Amino acid sequence: xxxxxxxxxxxxxxxxxxxxxxxxxxxxxxxxxxxxxxxxxxxxxxxxxxxxxxxxxxxxxxxxxxxxxxxxxxxxxxxxxxxxxxxxxxxxxxxxxxxxxxxxxxxxxxxxxxxxxxxxxxxxxxxxxxxxxxxxxxxxxxxxxxxxxxxxxxxxxxxxxxxxxxxxxxxxxxxxxxxxxxxxxxxxxxxxxxxxxxxxxxxxxxxxxxxxxxxxxxxxxxxxxxxxxxxxxxxxxxxxxxxxxxxxxxxxxxxxxxxxxxxxxxxxxxxxxxxxxxxxxxxxxxxxxxxxxxxxxxxxxxxxxxxxxxxxxxxxxxxxxxxxxxxxxxxxxxxxxxxxxxxxxxxxxxxxxxxxxxxxxxxxxxxxxxxxxxxxxxxxxxxxxxxxxxxxxxxxxxxxxxxxxxxxxxxxxxxxxxxxxxxxxxx
Numbered sequence: 001x002x003x004x005x006x007x008x009x010x011x012x013x014x015x016x017x018x019x020x021x022x023x024x025x026x027x028x029x030x031x032x033x034x035x036x037x038x039x040x041x042x043x044x045x046x047x048x049x050x051x052x053x054x055x056x057x058x059x060x061x062x063x064x065x066x067x068x069x070x071x072x073x074x075x076x077x078x079x080x081x082x083x084x085x086x087x088x089x090x091x092x093x094x095x096x097x098x099x100x101x102x103x104x105x106x107x108x109x110x111x112x113x114x115x116x117x118x119x120x121x122x123x124x125x126x127x128x129x130x131x132x133x134x135x136x137x138x139x140x141x142x143x144x145x146x147x148x149x150x151x152x153x154x155x156x157x158x159x160x161x162x163x164x165x166x167x168x169x170x171x172x173x174x175x176x177x178x179x180x181x182x183x184x185x186x187x188x189x190x191x192x193x194x195x196x197x198x199x200x201x202x203x204x205x206x207x208x209x210x211x212x213x214x215x216x217x218x219x220x221x222x223x224x225x226x227x228x229x230x231x232x233x234x235x236x237x238x239x240x241x242x243x244x245x246x247x248x249x250x251x252x253x254x255x256x257x258x259x260x261x262x263x264x265x266x267x268x269x270x271x272x273x274x275x276x277x278x279x280x281x282x283x284x285x286x287x288x289x290x291x292x293x294x295x296x297x298x299x300x301x302x303x304x305x306x307x308x309x310x311x312x313x314x315x316x317x318x319x320x321x322x323x324x325x326x327x328x329x330x331x332x333x334x335x336x337x338x339x340x341x342x343x344x345x346x347x348x349x350x351x352x353x354x355x356x357x358x359x360x361x362x363x364x365x366x367x368x369x370x371x372x373x374x375x376x377x378x379x380x381x382x383x384x385x386x387x388x389x390x391x392x393x394x395x396x397x398x399x400x401x402x403x404x405x406x407x408x409x410x411x412x413x414x415x416x417x418x419x420x421x422x423x424x425x426x427x
Contacts, residue, residue: 023127025281091203091260092215095154098130098188099253101207102139102176127206127253128152129262131175132180136301137254138293140267141167142230149346150176154184155213166300170229170308170420171236171292172267174252175300188254189238191261193240193289194392196220202242204266204285206253218244225267226384229288233423237388238289240264246285255287265288285301294392309394309418312343313350317382318371319353325353326367328405334383340426350417351406373410390417 034197050149103125126143130136137152144150144164153159162176203217225239242255246266255264264287300305315337316322339345339352353366372380376393394417396401402413 042420044342053391054327071074079243086218087258088203088215091256091258091336092205095188095260096205096213096215098186099155099205099213100130100137101153101210101212102126102128102137102143102252103153106146107148111228117230124248125207125210126251127249127266128176129252129254129298130185130187130235132187133185135180135185136165136297137162137176137177138265138297139174139176140265141169142267143252144174144176145169152176152178153212166304166306168296168300168306168400169231171288171296171306172230173265173288173293173296173300175297189259189261190290190294191257191259192262193238193263193291196223196240196257196263198222200262201258202240202244202245203258203260204242204244204250204253205256206246206250206266208245208247208249210249218242221284222385224269224388225286226387229423231423233383233426234420235387236288236292238292238383240287240289240310242285242287242320243283245281245287247281250285259389261290262293264288265290265293296390307396309390309396309398309417310344311390311415311417312340312345312385313352314338314340315369315383316365319359320418322357322365322367325357326371327408328371330379331406333371333373334380334386335365335367335371339369344418346417348402348413350402350413350415363416370382370413371405372402373405378401 018141124143125141128137128139128143131138144167147164150162150164151159152162152197160178160180162178162254165175165177167174198220200220201217201221203215206214220240222241223244224237225241226235226237227239228235240255240263242264244255246269250266251268254262254267255266257263266285266287268286270284278321296306299423313336315335318326318328318331318335320331322328322335335353336345336350337353339350347393350370352369354368355366356364357367358364372386374380375386375389378385378389380389396417398417399414399416402415404411404413
């Protein structure tokens with residue numbers, strides 16, 4: 001029995017030695033090939049271990065710490081942004097079918113058309129929009145002026161030749177007509193330009209640089225601007241200023257409010273000119289007010305032209321310098337500098353200036369004449385106020401009452417408005 005126990009103990013020692021548990025535990029270290037005894041010895045030498053770690057870090061780039069994740073927008077802010085997008089998308093889908101691209105062909109002066117000659121006529125382009133289901137389309141006069149051919153392209157790519165029905169250079173408006181069935185024409189809706197406010201949304205749709213169906217948006221930047229007419233003899237009042245991008249090719253297209261209603265006809269920009277002479281938008285665009293458009297267009301359709309009411313004098317706004325020189329109670333009103341012979345002003349007895357006066361900016365004007373401070377029930381603060389009244393309320397053949405200051409005294413003058421003559425007819 002004793003001998004049997006001895007044999008079992010010897011066998012257990014042999015098995016334990018043969019299994020060699022040392023390598024099993026050492027395999028959990030950084031280096032599988034290092035014996036357990038060596039590992040223990042290395043652990044007792046911290047300097048060597050630090051050198052090895054430093055060597056390992058030489059080729060190892062530690063990633064930088066990520067910035068904190070931005071806080072998501074609150075749901076109400078996202079909903080508000082989505083509402084803005086949806087408004088513009090809906091507006092575009094409703095109004096774009098009413099907007100057209102206009103390409104005009106102009107025969108250059110002196111060009112002789114021969115049957116065997118290859119002719120490359122000058123072409124220009126602009127925008128327009130559908131006025132009614134009878135095929136009338138509104139655009140700018142300067143878009144179709146002197147055109148020998150006018151072609152209109154609709155939003156779906158279809159096109160038709162158009163006939164010029166009426167033009168008015170003094171408001172830069174024109175009407176062309178296409179012969180198409182009423183069911184394919186979608187007229188625009190109209191807004192009231194007298195109810196506009198600076199800061200409200202403004203949207204333009206047109207064909208800048210020939211890129212059809214382009215929408216841009218901005219705000220109403222200013223109101224009651226005025227622009228000179230093509231002849232330079234008169235001014236267009238009540239102009240709407242916007243920062244919605246308007247470029248060459250947008251002329252004649254609609255300026256819209258948030259409801260998709262036309263509040264103006266895009267007509268001009270203050271351009272940025274490149275070294276090559278090209279024009280582009282500088283953030284200042286102008287549109288003819290919708291209320292003037294709806295006054296002018298019916299006359300262009302029915303008679304081919306529009307009669308602008310006219311008083312018949314040249315003048316300026318009363319400035320502080322002029323008020324002081326003329327001993328006026330305040331710097332306000334439209335100064336009559338020169339009455340045009342045979343005009344309504346001449347017939348009513350309005351008086352011209354009596355002497356030259358040089359302003360601080362070097363401009364010389366006539367002073368000493370009548371100063372108009374009211375017309376009917378509207379006060380006149382500036383010369384543009386008088387032009388605005390005539391554009392909004394004036395009618396050819398209508399009698400109006402002017403309130404004037406003459407020789408320091410206020411008095412009334414009755415005057416009958418007449419049709420304004422062409423610029424070249426005025427003496």
